[in-house]
Amino acid sequence: MHLVSRLKLHCGNVLRELVKNKILFLMLSPVILYFVIFHYLVMPGAYVAFVDFNISKGIFASKFVGLDNFEFLVKNGDLWNITKNTLLYNFAFLALGNVIQIVFAIMLYEISSKWFKKISQSVLLLPHFISMVIVGVFAYNMFNFKTGFINTMLVSLGLDRYEFYSDPGIWKYIIVAFKIWSATGYGMIVYLATIAGINNDLYEAAYMDGASRSQRIRYMTLPMLKPTFILLLLFGLGGILKGSFDLFYNLIGTNSVLYPQTDIIDTYVFRSLVGQFNFSMGAAVGFYQSLFGLILVFTVNLIVRKIEPDSALF
Amino acid sequence: MNNTVGKEDAGSLFIKAISYLCLAIFALACLFPFVLMISSSFMREDEIIREGYKLIPNHFSAKAYELLLNNSQALYKAYGVTIFITVVGTVSGLIMMSMAGFVLNRKDFKYRNFFSFLIYFTTLFAGGLIPSYILMVKYLHLKDSLFAMILPGVVGAWSIFLMRNFMKAIPDSLYESATIDGAGDFRIYWQIFMPLAVPSLATIGLFSALGFWNEWYNGMLYIQSPDKYPLQYFLQRMINQTNIQALINQGAVINTADLPSQSIKMATAVLATGPIILLYPFAQRYFVSGLTIGAVKG
Numbered sequence: 001m002h003l004v005s006r007l008k009l010h011c012g013n014v015l016r017e018l019v020k021n022k023i024l025f026l027m028l029s030p031v032i033l034y035f036v037i038f039h040y041l042v043m044p045g046a047y048v049a050f051v052d053f054n055i056s057k058g059i060f061a062s063k064f065v066g067l068d069n070f071e072f073l074v075k076n077g078d079l080w081n082i083t084k085n086t087l088l089y090n091f092a093f094l095a096l097g098n099v100i101q102i103v104f105a106i107m108l109y110e111i112s113s114k115w116f117k118k119i120s121q122s123v124l125l126l127p128h129f130i131s132m133v134i135v136g137v138f139a140y141n142m143f144n145f146k147t148g149f150i151n152t153m154l155v156s157l158g159l160d161r162y163e164f165y166s167d168p169g170i171w172k173y174i175i176v177a178f179k180i181w182s183a184t185g186y187g188m189i190v191y192l193a194t195i196a197g198i199n200n201d202l203y204e205a206a207y208m209d210g211a212s213r214s215q216r217i218r219y220m221t222l223p224m225l226k227p228t229f230i231l232l233l234l235f236g237l238g239g240i241l242k243g244s245f246d247l248f249y250n251l252i253g254t255n256s257v258l259y260p261q262t263d264i265i266d267t268y269v270f271r272s273l274v275g276q277f278n279f280s281m282g283a284a285v286g287f288y289q290s291l292f293g294l295i296l297v298f299t300v301n302l303i304v305r306k307i308e309p310d311s312a313l314f
Numbered sequence: 315m316n317n318t319v320g321k322e323d324a325g326s327l328f329i330k331a332i333s334y335l336c337l338a339i340f341a342l343a344c345l346f347p348f349v350l351m352i353s354s355s356f357m358r359e360d361e362i363i364r365e366g367y368k369l370i371p372n373h374f375s376a377k378a379y380e381l382l383l384n385n386s387q388a389l390y391k392a393y394g395v396t397i398f399i400t401v402v403g404t405v406s407g408l409i410m411m412s413m414a415g416f417v418l419n420r421k422d423f424k425y426r427n428f429f430s431f432l433i434y435f436t437t438l439f440a441g442g443l444i445p446s447y448i449l450m451v452k453y454l455h456l457k458d459s460l461f462a463m464i465l466p467g468v469v470g471a472w473s474i475f476l477m478r479n480f481m482k483a484i485p486d487s488l489y490e491s492a493t494i495d496g497a498g499d500f501r502i503y504w505q506i507f508m509p510l511a512v513p514s515l516a517t518i519g520l521f522s523a524l525g526f527w528n529e530w531y532n533g534m535l536y537i538q539s540p541d542k543y544p545l546q547y548f549l550q551r552m553i554n555q556t557n558i559q560a561l562i563n564q565g566a567v568i569n570t571a572d573l574p575s576q577s578i579k580m581a582t583a584v585l586a587t588g589p590i591i592l593l594y595p596f597a598q599r600y601f602v603s604g605l606t607i608g609a610v611k612g
Contacts (some may be wrong), residue, residue: 023499024417028429031414034469036529037454038446039436045445059448104340107333114336122598123341126348129590129601131528133546133553137583138347140553141354141367147576149350152366189602213326245341248533253554269443274535279444286442294439314434 050282062280069284078268079285084242086264093244094236095177098229100180101187108219109195110213121192125185135178136250143174151170168261175251176263179244187232194228195221231304231311238300241265241293265289348543348591355379355581359574367576378581389539389582392548395460399544400526403464407522408515411469415477416503421486430475439470452534462536463529463544473518480514481507517600527590545586553579 018025035273049069051062104124111117142149143164151161164170198221208215243264252262254275265285271281297313305312354367358375361368382389415431418426446466454460484507492502508515530546536544543551 021423021499024420024423027413027500027503028417030410031469031474032429032432034410034465035433035436035471038449038466039441042441042446042449043439044441045448046441048445048448055452058452059445067572104337107337110330111333111337112330113334116337120337120341122595123344124337125598125601126591126594127344129524130587131530131546133528133530133550134583134587137351137553137580141347141351141580147362147366149354149367149369152368155366184340185344187351212323213329217329251548258345266443273444273447279448283444286444290440290442297438 046287048280049287052282053280069280073284082263082268086241089264090240092176094233096179096185097187098232100184102191102225104184104188105195106189106190106217124188127182128186132246132250139251165255166257168258171258171262179247186222191225194225198224214292229309234300234304238297293309351580351583355577355584357577359577362576376578382578382581392543392545395542396527396545396563399460399463399529400523403468403526404519404523407468408519411474411477412511412515415481416507418478419481422440423495433471438523457536458538460542463532467525467534476518477514484510517603520597520600549582549586
């Protein structure tokens with residue numbers, strides 16, 4: 001009885017709020033409707049990972065198979081391979097990316113020419129605004145066998161053409177290079193904002209005391225960047241199972257020769273959707289990615305809350 | 315630099331010199347692919363076939379552009395589709411997100427934390443590609459609809475929070491005096507907050523527009539009719555095809571042998587990126603302010 005009356009009271013409160021602030025609710029409703037339809041309605045659909053999906057029956061009428069889909073993926077080695085690739089690529093992006101971003105942020109801060117600063121910042125940021133389709137065009141422009149720029153150079157030097165698109169090994173480096181190419185400007189600006197936030201008096205005091213430029217970088221700038229670096233690294237680790245689908249798909253596409261070393265979770269899920277029409281298998285991988293991703297974010301957030309409570313996400 | 319003369323030791327000068335050098339090299343590396351793409355698009359087809367793409371062509375030819383602009387109905391259609399989804403998506407997204415940001419910033423709105431969490435949680439856990447594909451196609455019947463490219467990206471959780479944080483900077487006293495004067499909630503939002511929020515609307519609007527301009531993913535997933543391809547997806551298909559005849563000219567007759575396929579591919583890429591490159595110098599400062607705010611807050 002007690003519970004029922006409390007529930008009634010609660011509903012009454014909600015209703016009163018609804019009437020009082022009906023305009024506000026109305027204004028918020030399009031966005032909430034969007035998130036309910038395109039996110040919350042999708043979530044129960046993850047159930048498709050546990051059935052043998054039959055498109056005419058729909059998700060919930062298909063035959064329940066428990067963990068069979070997951071078992072199959074573990075046994076044939078696919079899950080291990082794409083997880084390994086995703087992790088390794090993201091580690092490379094994170095570690096190499098952040099170090100390069102810090103180095104460039106410091107360099108940009110240390111130079112004195114204003115116009116050089118401005119122009120190089122603009123140019124370095126430009127790749128961030130280009131679609132990955134264009135990056136795919138760049139790769140084609142440079143690496144294709146018959147007309148690619150690199151092969152033009154090789155031939156003009158009297159060397160043999162190189163078939164990039166049938167050598168899986170080399171794409172590891174090309175992918176990482178394009179990622180660095182497109183992400184450096186953005187990350188650099190984040191670090192630059194942190195450096196600019198360091199109190200200028202500190203630098204001046206150090207200067208008065210006769211600290212050299214390298215001493216200032218080593219004993220002031222770098223230690224001050226450490227918290228930002230650790231935070232960005234940690235949050236990066238939280239998303240380490242999420243792959244950059246658009247980068248990989250536009251560089252590799254449907255070239256199956258390159259898959260062994262370039263297939264990540266997201267490209268695998270995509271192929272199970274458009275290529276093989278194996279919805280349940282793809283959904284199983286997707287669910288595995290979302291679930292472990294969530295666990296990772298919570299773990300990372302716990303760590304962040306310990307070391308720097310203000311920066312925690314929740 | 316006068317005050318530092320004499321104090322700059324060799325090490326400091328060395329660091330400075332290296333900084334200039336590295337920045338210059340990286341900047342050139344950032345520009346190189348664009349330059350190569352542009353000069354490739356102006357090459358003569360026989361030169362490309364014989365020797366490959368070059369940074370400095372022997373002969374200059376604008377034939378690829380001529381053919382594209384005179385004959386390609388498909389390119390114009392793709393431009394139309396992209397402009398349509400960019401305008402409709404950005405405008406409707408901005409209206410929805412600014413209203414949400416306004417409401418979520420209102421301290422007298424009791425459930426603002428609940429709704430904020432409802433929005434935030436979607437950034438932590440996603441149902442996944444396959445279930446959303448099934449929802450879009452089987453239940454919402456959006457296969458081959460232009461809205462399949464607009465709806466999935468129309469609002470974003472981070473942009474809403476960015477909007478809310480921008481609104482926080484507007485003093486509450488403005489809102490209070492307007493209430494005393496008898497203005498309703500919507501009127502306060504539309505006549506007082508929106509004009510003040512123009513810089514933030516510009517920032518978020520530019521990000522949103524950029525996202526729609528670069529859209530290809532949903533086009534690839536959901537669009538089947540070639541006349542509904544967005545620009546970037548049109549380009550992606552062209553790059554991956556050896557025979558681009560069918561893609562280029564719907565109706566007009568061009569001899570395949572005369573079609574400069576290799577330079578047309580690059581010319582299409584130039585035309586698809588052109589507007590971004592042209593607008594970039596003007597839009598850049600909004601981008602940078604959005605990037606730093608987003609990075610600090612998020």
